[in-house]
Amino acid sequence: MALIEQSATELLGLLQRGEVSSCELTGAFLDQIDAHNPHVHAFLRTDRDCALQQADLIDTRRAHGEPVGLLGGLPVAVKDILCTRGTVTSCASKMLENYMPPYDATVVARLKQADAVILGKTNMDEFAMGGSCENSAFGPTRNPWNTGCIPGGSSGGAAASLAASMTPLSIGTDTGGSIRQPASHCGIVGLKPTYGRVSRYGLIAFASSLDAVGPLARSSEDVALLLEAIAGHDARDSTSIDRSVGDYRAATRRPLEGLRLGMVLEHFGERLDSEVAQKVRDAIDLFKDLGASVQEIAMPHSQYAISAYYIIAPSEASSNLARYDGAHYGFRADAADWADGGADENPLVQMYRSTRAEGFGAEVKRRIMLGTYALSAGYYDAYYLKALKVRRLIAQDYHNAFKQVDLIVGPVTPSPAFKLGDKSEDPLSMYLVDLYTVGANLAGIPALSLPCGFSSTGLPIGIQLQGAALSEELLLQAAGSYQRQTTWHMQRPDLA
Numbered sequence: 001m002a003l004i005e006q007s008a009t010e011l012l013g014l015l016q017r018g019e020v021s022s023c024e025l026t027g028a029f030l031d032q033i034d035a036h037n038p039h040v041h042a043f044l045r046t047d048r049d050c051a052l053q054q055a056d057l058i059d060t061r062r063a064h065g066e067p068v069g070l071l072g073g074l075p076v077a078v079k080d081i082l083c084t085r086g087t088v089t090s091c092a093s094k095m096l097e098n099y100m101p102p103y104d105a106t107v108v109a110r111l112k113q114a115d116a117v118i119l120g121k122t123n124m125d126e127f128a129m130g131g132s133c134e135n136s137a138f139g140p141t142r143n144p145w146n147t148g149c150i151p152g153g154s155s156g157g158a159a160a161s162l163a164a165s166m167t168p169l170s171i172g173t174d175t176g177g178s179i180r181q182p183a184s185h186c187g188i189v190g191l192k193p194t195y196g197r198v199s200r201y202g203l204i205a206f207a208s209s210l211d212a213v214g215p216l217a218r219s220s221e222d223v224a225l226l227l228e229a230i231a232g233h234d235a236r237d238s239t240s241i242d243r244s245v246g247d248y249r250a251a252t253r254r255p256l257e258g259l260r261l262g263m264v265l266e267h268f269g270e271r272l273d274s275e276v277a278q279k280v281r282d283a284i285d286l287f288k289d290l291g292a293s294v295q296e297i298a299m300p301h302s303q304y305a306i307s308a309y310y311i312i313a314p315s316e317a318s319s320n321l322a323r324y325d326g327a328h329y330g331f332r333a334d335a336a337d338w339a340d341g342g343a344d345e346n347p348l349v350q351m352y353r354s355t356r357a358e359g360f361g362a363e364v365k366r367r368i369m370l371g372t373y374a375l376s377a378g379y380y381d382a383y384y385l386k387a388l389k390v391r392r393l394i395a396q397d398y399h400n401a402f403k404q405v406d407l408i409v410g411p412v413t414p415s416p417a418f419k420l421g422d423k424s425e426d427p428l429s430m431y432l433v434d435l436y437t438v439g440a441n442l443a444g445i446p447a448l449s450l451p452c453g454f455s456s457t458g459l460p461i462g463i464q465l466q467g468a469a470l471s472e473e474l475l476l477q478a479a480g481s482y483q484r485q486t487t488w489h490m491q492r493p494d495l496a
């Protein structure tokens with residue numbers, strides 16, 4: 001197997017035994033990026049010199065017998081929504097096209113502390129709003145399994161970079177499915193951790209009560225490794241959980257015993273593509289062979305999850321994105337576009353208007369308008385407040401379910417990856433894709449997407465496991481057990 005196709009865990013072993021250097025490894029992944037990024041467009045930016053410099057420093061320290069961090073010279077790709085000091089962090093928006101953060105996000109700082117080599121920044125839907133990676137201001141990412149198809153979103157670049165062997169590890173974010181959906185469509189593993197398990201400091205906010213940073217990789221062991229590096233309490237994030245980080249890698253090796261799985265019957269209804277349903281059911285059968293019991297569980301409010309999410313997320317977005325006003329940082333419209341505007345309008349208002357009209361893409365504007373409407377006086381009770389109540393009921397459904405079962409198992413997305421452009425004209429059809437994933441964000445629980453087969457057209461299909469708050473170890477234990485019996489996660493697309 002080619003070096004770049006090996007798992008991060010295997011590569012870490014090679015690095016530790018001195019069988020490969022971080023420079024060689026980093027160079028190999030950069031070469032793969034050079035060869036395939038022009039048509040996949042997973043990375044918005046890479047910096048070869050900077051990456052090789054980081055790698056060289058780690059190699060030198062290792063050669064001198066100095067201690068090396070957990071990721072010991074492994075390359076990592078970072079979604080362009082996390083601040084990286086001194087390198088552009090655009091959030092795939094024209095608004096932040098030239099934004100140079102003066103600090104590192106905590107996750108980025110932890111990657112550096114763990115001696116990861118940061119390869120570059122990956123493409124995404126603008127401000128993480130979307131499920132297809134088509135909303136990037138800098139052009140879509142394509143699915144390495146079929147470049148006519150979307151890779152899923154919003155962490156589309158993160159997932160595609162793994163499927164195309166451009167990196168062994170990737171950081172993504174998930175507000176309503178943005179780690180799990182692209183993981184599913186690209187045939188890799190993605191974990192949305194418990195809300196607060198990974199710091200949000202330096203993460204450009206979309207919907208702060210839902211946003212989570214998490215790992216994507218090609219196996220559950222690799223996901224566990226990356227989670228160990230980034231998880232943990234952070235005083236700079238007031239919602240960060242102050243609990244010790246689990247031994248996630250050990251969890252992936254633990255055999256399953258008496259696992260109780262729950263299935264939500266409504267999630268296997270008419271909205272679900274029959275091939276996806278079959279592959280997910282096959283995976284559930286395999287869990288049964290591994291000794292799991294499966295029972296149906298009721299989630300009576302899950303049918304309202306999309307409605308609640310598409311009130312709460314845009315409401316928070318309308319507030320979070322108010323800061324992009326052309327005055328503090330980021331894009332400002334050319335004065336020629338506004339200075340001679342309507343004579344009776346305040347020039348400051350004209351400047352705001354032009355800046356936001358030109359700086360944001362269509363989907364971001366749609367979210368801001370939806371959210372501003374839902375929060376406005378007179379509608380607040382009817383929309384925002386009601387959505388919060390529904391959110392509470394959904395969380396209660398999960399709470400009740402986890403009294404009966406350990407994990408909930410089901411689909412990640414209603415269908416395999418669709419064609420680029422297929423849903424662009426119909427925002428509602430795009431929102432409905434989030435049917436199975438937004439619940440975990442509303443309830444703040446961890447959820448994982450795992451490859452479980454391929455469609456007849458050769459596109460990857462994923463299965464979703466959801467667990468109670470802070471059950472990351474159990475999720476990874478189940479994922480590890482499944483992956484020891486299957487090879488879906490080891491398949492790679494033919495990029496030629």
Ligand code: GLN
Binds near residue numbers: 154174176313
């Ligand atoms: N697809 C969902 C949305 O558009 C989720 C996005 C995300 O998780 N960042 O809001």
